[in-house]
Amino acid sequence: MVSRRRVRSNGDSRDDPGHDRAQLLLIGAITLAFIILGLVVVVNSVLLTETLSSGDSGRSGSQAATVEHELEAGIGGIAHRGNLRWDELGYDTYNGTLREVIEDDGFRSRYQNVTGNSRPVIVNVSVDGIPENQQARARTDESVNGRFGSLVTNRRIGHLSFDLQSNGDDATVTVEKATGDSIEIREVTVDGEPGFEITDETNTKCVIGNDRAEIDLVTGAVNATVDGSCDRRFIDPSTPTTVTIAGDTDASGTYDIVAKRDSEIINDGSIDPHAAWAVDVTVTYDSSDVSYERPYRVFLYGDRS
Numbered sequence: 001m002v003s004r005r006r007v008r009s010n011g012d013s014r015d016d017p018g019h020d021r022a023q024l025l026l027i028g029a030i031t032l033a034f035i036i037l038g039l040v041v042v043v044n045s046v047l048l049t050e051t052l053s054s055g056d057s058g059r060s061g062s063q064a065a066t067v068e069h070e071l072e073a074g075i076g077g078i079a080h081r082g083n084l085r086w087d088e089l090g091y092d093t094y095n096g097t098l099r100e101v102i103e104d105d106g107f108r109s110r111y112q113n114v115t116g117n118s119r120p121v122i123v124n125v126s127v128d129g130i131p132e133n134q135q136a137r138a139r140t141d142e143s144v145n146g147r148f149g150s151l152v153t154n155r156r157i158g159h160l161s162f163d164l165q166s167n168g169d170d171a172t173v174t175v176e177k178a179t180g181d182s183i184e185i186r187e188v189t190v191d192g193e194p195g196f197e198i199t200d201e202t203n204t205k206c207v208i209g210n211d212r213a214e215i216d217l218v219t220g221a222v223n224a225t226v227d228g229s230c231d232r233r234f235i236d237p238s239t240p241t242t243v244t245i246a247g248d249t250d251a252s253g254t255y256d257i258v259a260k261r262d263s264e265i266i267n268d269g270s271i272d273p274h275a276a277w278a279v280d281v282t283v284t285y286d287s288s289d290v291s292y293e294r295p296y297r298v299f300l301y302g303d304r305s
Helices: 017-085 091-104 107-115
Strands: 122-129 135-143 157-165 172-177 182-190 193-199 205-208 212-216 243-247 253-260 274-276 278-286 291-299
Touching: 017 091, 017 107, 017 122, 017 135, 017 157, 017 253, 017 274, 017 278, 017 291, 091 107, 091 122, 091 274, 107 122, 157 172, 182 205, 193 212
Parallel strands: none
Antiparallel strands: 122 278, 135 253, 135 274, 157 212, 157 253, 172 182, 172 243, 182 193, 193 205, 278 291
């Protein structure tokens, strides 16, 4: 007997395998679509998280660089003033005074107060002291009247500044280098008024239109220049230098000097106050995102060695 299929009036078969295949394909397509959609959501979430994390890290790194720049300027300025004004005859006492000024006398707390509202990081700084190979000696308020013996031999000069007063006697102060070159500061008349003229070893001249000359031979800072030509360094702190300061007997004024290493600056048997070429500090960062300590070295005179 031949089997016959029952066919609906619309012509579809109840047992049509094509119908089942279509349903399976539809279900599979929907499932695949949900899987792809889920992957897209997951990938986007990961990328967003990485972007936010990188942004936070970048901002944290930028803030840390800003903090260290600010602290370096503040601590370096304090230590330099200490070199010129603290009459400390030992590095232990110098370190103690520096810690007291920075940690106890307000610099640290004032820095925290000033920056506390501008960044979500609490910064704490402590002074570790002057490293042994970053020690220096200083002479301050030394008279330029007369002639002095040889200054530090083959040492780096971090600071050498003059405060001269014109007295109308055409006095001259000369800074002689071991190379035989010299820098001459001479009283002159500028537009009928007292002033000074600086001539360096290349015979380049600059004129100070003031009866008082404030000259920093290391940074090149000079007051009241007539033409701005004095804006240059006369002494490089990264190069070991021997200098002698010779002043006419009529010269009126003083000078300050800071030289690297533990040695008397002027070879006359005097004991020079101890000073710093660089200071080690430890900075602590504490926020909701990061907390860590970073030791680093503050150089006072731009020399990173």
